[in-house]
Amino acid sequence: MTSPVTSPVWFITGCSTGLGRALATAVLDRGWRAAVTARDPRAVEDLVAAHGDRALALPLDVTDATRVDGAVRRAEDAFGRIDVLVNNAGYGYLAAVEEGEDEQVRALFDANFFGLVDTTKAVLPGMRARRCGHVVNISSLGGLVAFGATGYYHATKFAVEGLSESLAAEVAPLGIRVTIVEPGAFRTNWSGPSMRQSATRIDDYEGTAGARRAATLATYGSQPGDPARAAEAIITAVGADEPPLRLLLGGAALGVAEARLDSLRTAFDAWRDLTVSADFPADVPEEAGG
Numbered sequence: 001m002t003s004p005v006t007s008p009v010w011f012i013t014g015c016s017t018g019l020g021r022a023l024a025t026a027v028l029d030r031g032w033r034a035a036v037t038a039r040d041p042r043a044v045e046d047l048v049a050a051h052g053d054r055a056l057a058l059p060l061d062v063t064d065a066t067r068v069d070g071a072v073r074r075a076e077d078a079f080g081r082i083d084v085l086v087n088n089a090g091y092g093y094l095a096a097v098e099e100g101e102d103e104q105v106r107a108l109f110d111a112n113f114f115g116l117v118d119t120t121k122a123v124l125p126g127m128r129a130r131r132c133g134h135v136v137n138i139s140s141l142g143g144l145v146a147f148g149a150t151g152y153y154h155a156t157k158f159a160v161e162g163l164s165e166s167l168a169a170e171v172a173p174l175g176i177r178v179t180i181v182e183p184g185a186f187r188t189n190w191s192g193p194s195m196r197q198s199a200t201r202i203d204d205y206e207g208t209a210g211a212r213r214a215a216t217l218a219t220y221g222s223q224p225g226d227p228a229r230a231a232e233a234i235i236t237a238v239g240a241d242e243p244p245l246r247l248l249l250g251g252a253a254l255g256v257a258e259a260r261l262d263s264l265r266t267a268f269d270a271w272r273d274l275t276v277s278a279d280f281p282a283d284v285p286e287e288a289g290g
Contacts, residue, residue, distance in 0.1 A: 007054070009079040010034040011072070013062055013119060014089030016043035018188030019138065022227035023086060026235055028055055035075035035082070037089075053078075062089045062115025063107070072122040084238055085123045086136045087116040090156070092190050094216060095198030096209035097151045104196060105152050112156035117163065124171070131175040134238050137164045141184045141253040145260045148205075149212035168245055179237055180246045184253030186225030191216050225250040 010027045014020040016038040024036045024044070028051045036044045037060035048055035056078050060071045075082055090112040093104060120135055127133030142150060143157035161180060168178035185191070197213065230249045237247050248254050268275070 007032040008083040009075070009081055010084045010086060011037070011075050011082045011123065012086040012088060013037050013060060013115075015047070016040065017194070018190065019183065019186060019227045019230055020086070020088040021047065023088070023231040023234060026228070026231040030235075033079050035071070035079070037071060060089075062119055063110040065118045068115070068118045069122050072119070076126060081126055081130060082123050082133070084134045084136060085120065085127075086138065086234075087119055088138045089115060090138070091194045091196060092150065092153050092216075093196045093198070094149050094209075094213045095152060095200070096149060096202060096205040099198045099200040099202055099205065099209070100152050101198050101200060104198065108152055108196075109156055109159075112153070113159045113163075116160060120167070124176075127171075127176050128174055133175070134177045134179065134243065135164075135167065135171075136179050136181060136234060136238065138181045138183070139164070141182050141248070141250075141256055143180070143182055144257055147212060149209035149216065165245070177238075177243050178245065179234075179243050181234060181237075182246060182248045182253060182257070183230060184225055184248075184250035184256070185219055185223040186227055186230060186250065187221070187223045188227055189220075191223070192220035224252060 007030075010024075010032065012020055012024050012027070012034060015024045015036045021044070024034055024047055027034045028036075028048070031054070033054045033056075035056045035058055036048055037058045038044045039059065039061045041057040041059045044057045048057045056075060058071045058074060059067070061067055072082070091108070093100075093108045095101070095104075116137060120137075123133070123135070127135075137160055139160045140153075140157045142154045143161040146154040146158075164178055164180045171178065189195075195217065201210065233247065233249060237243050248257055
């Protein structure tokens with residue numbers, strides 16, 4: 001087993017349930033060290049109890065930048081560094097775009113996007129100083145493909161995808177890796193207790209967004225993805241000599257993403273001539289002199 005002093009240090013947000021909890025369990029079971037965070041640290045006390053000083057339970061609401069900085073400092077003080085940051089905290093929100101409630105939408109972005117930004121910015125100075133580290137941003141298949149009723153959730157994850165690509169380009173010369181994880185439907189609380197919904201319902205959307213609200217909630221408890229297997233896949237990717245920028249998780253995610261690629265190619269090809277017509281002509285003849 002790896003020495004506790006030299007074992008990698010993971011900092012994982014959103015560990016009370018689901019993928020975050022499964023990942024923290026897998027990391028600690030390997031004899032590694034982890035800062036295991038949750039809004040209520042009592043939710044992870046049982047997880048860290050058996051691992052002594054290799055595990056640190058920390059209260060963390062990622063929407064509070066002051067608490068983010070404090071949690072990162074406590075982890076660095078306890079373990080000396082953070083090798084792998086996993087930005088996992090977040091939740092879903094069901095609403096047609098017109099039904100979206102401003103306060104709820106802004107709270108969603110605070111948790112799913114700006115919380116990720118603040119946590120990443122708090123961890124990066126230590127990684128830059130050591131010229132090594134890995135940032136794992138948990139996005140979603142919904143960061144590649146969008147459906148009705150989850151437009152605002154998709155918007156947060158599309159934002160995570162774009163930010164992560166830019167971050168990867170910026171930190172690669174500094175020895176820091178970035179991986180975007182894109183799970184499909186996993187057996188977590190995402191479509192159950194943690195899901196939030198707009199109280200506004202507009203009859204005209206009942207056949208589209210309304211139907212998908214119901215279909216999404218109906219998946220709770222029968223999703224095909226296994227969080228424990230997803231955790232193992234993430235650990236394997238992080239440990240690879242050349243980690244992927246993107247890691248799809250689940251067979252359904254792969255199938256939908258491949259269909260999305262095909263759809264994009266078909267659309268681009270269909271409008272190719274109109275697309276290129278927007279450029280200046282390649283050879284513009286000079287006007288004859290007067």
